[in-house]
Amino acid sequence: MSAAPFLAVALMCAGAFFFLAGTIGFLRFPDLFTRLHALTKADNLGFGLIGAGLAILSGSWAVAAKIFLIWILLLISASACSLLVARGAMRNGIQPWRKP
Amino acid sequence: MLTYFYAAYASMAAKFSMGLHDAGAFLRRLAVLAGLWWILDEGRMDGWWFAPAIIAGALLIQYVLPAAESRWGWSAVGALRFIPYFLKQSIHGGWDVSRRAFLREISLDPSMFEYPSRLSNPTARLFFTHVISLLPGTLSADARGNTIRIHALTGAEPELRASAELLEARVADLFGETLASEARS
Secondary structure: OOOHHHHHHHHHHHHHHHHHHHHHHHHHOOOHHHHHHHHHHHHHHHHHHHHHHHHHHHOOHHHHHHHHHHHHHHHHHHHHHHHHHHHHHHHOOOOOOOOO | OHHHHHHHHHHHHHHHOOOHHHHHHHHHHHHHHHHHHHHHOOOOOOOHHHHHHHHHHHHHHHHHOOOHHHHOOOOHHHHHHHHHHHHHHHHHHHHHHHHHHHOOOOOOOOEEEEEEOOOOOHHHHHHHHHHHHHOOOEEEEEEEOOEEEEEEOOOOHHHHHHHHHHHHHHHHHHOOOOOOOOOOO
């Protein structure tokens, strides 16, 4: 039995951990801007790791390339959405949270 | 198959009076679209009856978006240098934000600063604005013209500026652009 499935499962567990951490950060962080930080960073890494695991399990270069393209699209949408949300907040005068 | 492609190209070339220069761009787009088709089809080769649509797509891009070519210049060597840097920083950023999420006391000291970008290529600047949000501790909160407003989770402004400058230099390298070297205060 090869080590590849174990590596894939380890990568996907790590990815799930970062998704969980991103969600907990989203709930616990104090304001809109810091919450956006939690979502963009944790999802970038979380999906990257889950995608890497799935790509190994698929055993196909074409499927791996497709998962990679999905990751790129996810990165573009995550950063574009966070810019639009943060910009909307800025231009409507929402003040970022400061350390008390 | 090749004869078929050649015939398709020849008829299009006659119709749109394309020169040799256009032929190179056309072949490049054809290769990119065929590669994308291969990926979307997950490597199966039974979908190739769709080739005429790929050719039509290649031509459509060429004639509907004539300005796209010049704005997407990027350097392959720059990309080879950029990708490992981006992956390393992504891991760092994800780890950093996860650590803060799980800490009993939320340890954040957010700040906001304006960063005037030296990138002249609008596509490179847009790319830079987006990558800031994906890397550790920084988020693009607004962008007007050259100026990007960056929200930082924590850290002192001089260090944050220095890391933004490093990223900007990497993006300039990726797009094959030379940054104006004058020092900023």
